[in-house]
Amino acid sequence: MKYAIITGSSRGLGEAIAKRMLEEKVKVIGVARSENEEFKMLAKQLGGEYHFYPCNLASTTEIRSVFHEISELTFNEQTEQVYLINNAGMIEPIETAGQLDDHAIATNVQVNLTAPIQISNLILKNASESKTPLTIVNVTSGAAERPVHGWSLYCSTKAGINMFTKTTGLELENQQSQMKVIGYSPGIMDTEMQSTIRSSSEEAFAELDTFKGYKEKGMLRTPTVVANALVLLMLEGKVDNGKIYYVNDLI
Template sequence: MKYAIITGSSRGLGAAIAKRMLEENVSVIGVSRSQNEELKDLSSKNGVNYHFYTCNLASSTEISSVFQEISELVFNKQTDQVYLINNAGIIEPIETAGLFDDQAMITNIQVNLTAPIQICNLFLKRAKESNVPLSIANVTSGAAERPVHGWSLYCSTKAGLNMFTQTTGLELDNQQSPFKVIGYSPGIMDTEMQSTIRSSSEEAFAELDKFKDFKEKGMLKSPTVVANALVKLVLEGQVENGKIYYVNDLL
């Protein structure tokens, strides 16, 4: 049996990835704050296992509890492959440095950076103990590679996730490990995150008009298109450890 564990599976890119995995007969474990009924119905229709776990990724304690339980389910002799897709992320707060709310700042760093590292750490440990093949894809952003006025937290956390991915990939290669970890930059998509971005102020986000144009001119990619490219990449298995893959190079 093959399992795909997907964070942020209730909507947007996460839901699209989960749907595609189910269509490929990969059992899906969705992790988010709320259930996606469409995924549940699709799994029943296709006869593929689907599990849902609610988890607040802003809580390291909750992450430890939930993902320990998930790891006990998937890392066993009946499992042929585990795919971990760290997709969940938040853009807020969109604000300039010096004006952050402390709790919003801490939550951003926890969800975007600490949570995927914590989950990767646990899964790599369990994969090594059980000898179950593991492939990890950390969803990043083009914002990891350039400064964006008002996005210093988002840019910084995604840059940190890129470096973690690249360094972990190097370590796995040096250890001659069979496990894989990559980054995936999905570009600009028509999701709720984009709606949040467009609702910010020009004072907080200097590129507001540019992002409004993306929507008005139909430049936002469908989450389904972006998800299909990622799923095809990871299922084929021919990936370079630590590499950051870009959606435009895969389409």
């Protein structure tokens, strides 16, 4: 049996990854604040298996409890491979430094950086103890590598997740582990996050007109296209530990 644990599974890229995994006969474990009811019907149609665990990734306590339950389901003698896709993330707050709300700062850092680190740490431990092959994918962004006016938190947390990915990959290589961890930069997609970006103010986000242009000119890829490229990469199993993969190089 193969399992795919996907955070932010109810919409956008996470939804597209989950659908493709079900088509590939991989058992899907969705994690999000709300459930996508379509998956139950799709799993039944495809003869697959789907489980949903509601979880608020802004809570470290809730993460610990939920992923303990997920681990009990996932790591057993019949499991031949586990994929963990840390996909959930948030762009808000879009605002310049000096105008950021304290609560918004804490929530963004928790969801974008602390949560995937905590989840990876827990799943790595359980995979190691059960000797289960594991591939972790941390969804990142091009914003991790360049400053964007109004995105100080998003840029910083994605840069942090890149360094966590690279460092963990180095550690696994030094341990001669069969487990893998990679990053995936999906580029610009037609998702709700893009809608949020386009609804921000020009004062807060200097590249507002550029991002509106992406939509108007049809430059946004569908989540399905981006998800398919990632799933093919994962299922081939030929990934380099700690490497950040870019969608433009895979399509």
